[in-house]
Amino acid sequence: MGAAQPGGPSLPQERRLVTAIPGPKSVALAERRGKAVARGVGTTLPVFVARAGGGIVEDVDGNALIDFGSGIAVTGVGNSAESVVRRAREQLERFTHTCFMVTPYDSYVAVCEELNRLTPGAHEKRSALFNSGAEAVENAVKIARASTRRSAVVVFDHGYHGRTNLTMALTAKNMPYKESFGPFAPEVYRVPFAYPFRWPGGAANCAREAAAEATDVIVTQIGAHNVAALVIEPILGEGGFIEPAKGFLPRIAEFCREQGIVFVADEIQTGFCRTGQWFACEDEGIVPDLVTTAKGIAGGLPLAAVTGRAEIMDAAHVGGLGGTYGGNPVACAAALGAIETMRALDLNAAARRIGMVMKARLSALAREYPAIGEVRGRGAMIAIELVRPGSKDAAPEIAAAVAKACHAEGLLVLTAGTYGNVLRFLPPLVIPEHLLVEGLDVLERAVRRVA
Structure with missing residues (x-):
C-alpha cells in the first residue's frame, strides 16, 4: 500500500476500484x-x-x-496540505470575515507582499485580491483602462478568460461558454495566436507570422492608440494547452511596450509552479505589466489577484477596486500556507x-x-x-x-x-x-x- 503523501489527509496512495464508475x-x-x-x-x-x-x-x-485533474489546476499543493489546513483553521478560530474594505487584516497584506515578490520583474508593484479568475481578469481590464484612458481590449484566438459578461467576450470558444448568453461587452478584439500544430505556414514560421498578423490587425483595424490592454495566457488553458511558438510572446510584449498598451499575462491556470516555474512567463523572460492569478494560489480556497506595476495598479481611484469577499481572511491564510508548501517541497x-x-x-x-x-x-x-x-x-x-x-x-x-x-x-x-x-x-x- 502506498504511503500517505504531503498535500492531503492520511489517505492510501493507491488506485482501488470496488464498484463500477460511478458506483x-x-x-x-x-x-x-x-x-x-x-x-x-x-x-x-x-x-x-x-x-x-x-x-x-x-x-x-x-x-x-x-x-490527473487537480480540480482544474487548483490543488497543486494537494487537496488539504498541512500548512493550508493549519493556517486556515487558525484563522477560522479568530474570525471568518470583516471585509478588508471596512476593517483590514494583515494576511491580505502578507499575500500581496508575496505576490509582489514572486511575480516577474524587479519593479515596484502593487496587488489587489478578488474571488475568482474571471474577477481578476475583469479588474485587470478596469485598471488598464484607468491607467491608459483607452477602451479597447485585445485577446487571442483559442483563449479562455472566464464566464462573466466581459470575460465571455474575451473568451474565444462559443460552446459551452458563450452560447445563448449574449450580447457581450463591447470594445473586445481578437487576433491570431501562434498555434504551431495548426499554423498554416508551418511551425517554423509560426512565431514570426502570427506576431506580424496580430500586430497588423491591432494597428490597422483597431488602432494601437485605442488599445488599453492586451490579455494573453502564456500557455493556453481551456484552448488546449497550446504553448505558443518560441519568440511569439517576446514580439507581442515588445509591441505593447512600444505602443503604450498594458500587457496582461493571464496566469490563472499556469501560475504557482504548474509549469515548473512560479509563472509561465518566466520561460522567455517576459515581464508583464499586470499578472492575473487564481486557481493554484490558495490550495483550493477561492482567491484571485491582480499584481502589477505600481503606477498602473494605483491608477484606479480609491474605492474603485474591491468586493465584499475579495481577499477573505481564511482564503488569505490558506494562500500563505500554499506558498509555504510550494517552497518547502x-x-x-x-x-x-x-x-x-x-x-x-x-x-x-x-x-x-x-x-x-x-x-x-x-x-x-x-x-x-x-x-x-x-x-x-x-x-x-x-x-x-x-x-x-x-x-x-x-x-x-x-x-x-x-x-x-x-x-x-x-x-x-x-x-x-x-x-x-x-x-x-x-x-x-x-x-x-x-x-
Missing part, C-alpha cells in the same frame, strides 16, 4: 443533484468525493481514483519531473498511434491533441472515448480545446511517482483500446 451511492447522489442543482452546471465525472489527498480522489462508494522541481516523465511516455505512445497528433505542454501541464489518423482533422470523439475509458478504470482526466479534441493532464504537484506512472499505464491502455 451506486454516487448514482443516488446524482439523482438528488438533478433535482436540486441547475442543469447548466456540468460535471465531468459524476463520482461524489468523500476524501482526497496526494494523488488520490476517493468517492463515497470507496473507489480510489488517480487524480520545491514544487517547481516536482512539476518539471512530472513533465519529463509524462512527455517521455506520451511521445512514445504518439509514435505508435497516429491518432495522437501532438504531445505538448510544460511541467505538470501536459496535453495530447487527438486527430483522425493521417490528417490534422480534430477527433473529439476519440478524445471523449479515451477519457471515458480512463474514468472507468479509475483515472480522472479532463478534456479541452477549441475543437474538444484535447486530453489535458494536471496532476497535483505532490502526486507520488508510482501513481503518476500507474495513471500513464491506464491512459496507455485506454488509447490502445480506442485509437
